[in-house]
Amino acid sequence: MADNNTLHMVDASDGGNGFMKVQLNNLRFIFPSIMSDVLPGKELEAIDVNDIDNVKATLANFIDKMDVKVQSPAIRDNGRYFVGPQASISGTEPINYNVKSSEGKSESDIGLICLFSIISYYALSKFFENYNYVPTNLDVVVDKFATALPIDEIKIKGVQQSYAKRFADYHHLVTINNFSTLVHVDLSFKKVFVDPEGVAAITGLIFDPERLNYRQGEIFDDLIEEYALSDFTGEDILKAGNVLIIDIGDGTIDFAVTNKGIRVPNQNRSILNGVGISAENAIDALRQKYPVIAPMDRQTFIKIANRDKDPNDKESKVYKSFLDEQTSNLERQIIEQVRDFHRALHGQIGMVVLCGGGANVLKTHFHDKFKDVIQNLFPFNAPYILWVRKKYAQTLNLDGLVVRAKVMK
Structure with a gap:
């Protein structure tokens, strides 16, 4: 597999307000749906691509160290972000779903950036597992992709189709920043299905997702x-x-x-x-009684x-x-x-x-x-x-x- 060869995938994602639940081919990931800006001086130390043992160790636990630059017409706020657990400890304010806002998931960038990041790191880890070096370019095609939206969002005329188009209509460019060589991932989606949340759950209760x-x-x-x-x-x-x-x-x-x-x-x-709303209200009440307790995100x-x-x-x-x-x-x-x-x-x-x-x-x-x-x-x-x-x-x-x-x- 050369640098510009293509990895094909079948993926599913339940992008929750609290946690991303994602299956890439047959491997599952659960991580907080949060990200934070990578500000000057807050970057992670770049790992030498020739230090194979260190690269291997990083990619074995990539979910904890996701640092990406995203460029996509589907994203309103393109930029460089820590994603997932690293965003909680980066020293900059985490960007979370605002569960008290009327903004729907279909309009938010968070679910897409989190998903694009995990797919890109997974693709890089599979490449490295097979070829034992860090490439400069990777093409990833998600041939079949299923995701979900809250029922009241999906009932709004055109939302289901427009959300699917955010994935399928564009090439999404993701740069992985952990290494001395930048890794550029070209990500695209072919077929996209958007199910109502809850209805997807009953499908998962009726049918075994493996067999x-x-x-x-x-x-x-x-x-x-x-x-x-x-x-x-x-x-x-x-x-x-x-x-x-x-x-x-x-x-x-x-x-x-x-x-x-x-x-x-x-x-x-x-x-x-x-x-999540109950948790944010509980955090406010807790910190009023115990002011010494530091601010925290609701997932923590x-x-x-x-x-x-x-x-x-x-x-x-x-x-x-x-x-x-x-x-x-x-x-x-x-x-x-x-x-x-x-x-x-x-x-x-x-x-x-x-x-x-x-x-x-x-x-x-x-x-x-x-x-x-x-x-x-x-x-x-x-x-x-x-x-x-x-x-x-x-x-x-x-x-x-x-x-x-x-x-x-």
Whole structure:
């Protein structure tokens, strides 16, 4: 493979307000959806391309050291950025999704820059793995790509198509700055599919993203145990009638009703709230009580709140208590939405699924209350409630998008 040869890929990306969840060919990455400007004097030390051991070590953990210059007609603010974990410790103000803003994901640069960066570094790492040197140029073609947008964005006329065009209509130039030789990546996308968030999640719950058959196994174990079922697979979701998916994200909560895996018309919506907004409010309250605590991004705050490494982890417990105080409003909104869907569907809901990175933040103190609400709404045959396990909840939309990408013609 010479410098100008082309690497072909099949990719899927769930660009969350809090974290990017990306699958490149068959390899997955999860990292914070943040970036920061690379200012003079803040650059990383360039690694000599002839120091093979150091290059190898850097590319083995490239997700922690992403430093790119992006030039693309799809990007409004082209420039040089640290992306992902390096942006949190760069010494300059991190650029995060503003979850309190009305700006949608389709208009933001953050998801695209984060995605272009991870694809470029992955391509470079595969090249180096095969040829043991750092090239000056790489061409990357994503032959099939699936991604998602919040439901209320995708319902706006033209947004789905215009977002796909941001990927497919241009060549995106990414320069990797970690080495003594700059690496120039020419990135392009051929076929692009944009799914509604939540709907993608149910696809990932029905079908196994690796084998493309009906999903089964550990992801349903909690459901099987709670309802004393002999078995449960993705095929049973297709037989459940109306399925209400509640995808709890950082800045939005997506509610989608599907029947046999297909969206039910006029029964899908988003609300502009999420655990990221709760976390930012919790940070403000925490720092008012403890002014000595330094400013932090919401991803760091949630990580500490959910850490709970041992019974004496006071820091984690205090952070979690502040977060729990803020999520009570979120829980009330979820309950009201469920009541609305119950009325609109005349009580005909066969299953409720709660997923997304925020589901596990709420589960510890919302599980029992939510179950009581459902049982009161459905006095005869209450629907099954599946809280998707932490291991799968954050990546369920990605699972569905991987299925979409693989079956794309």
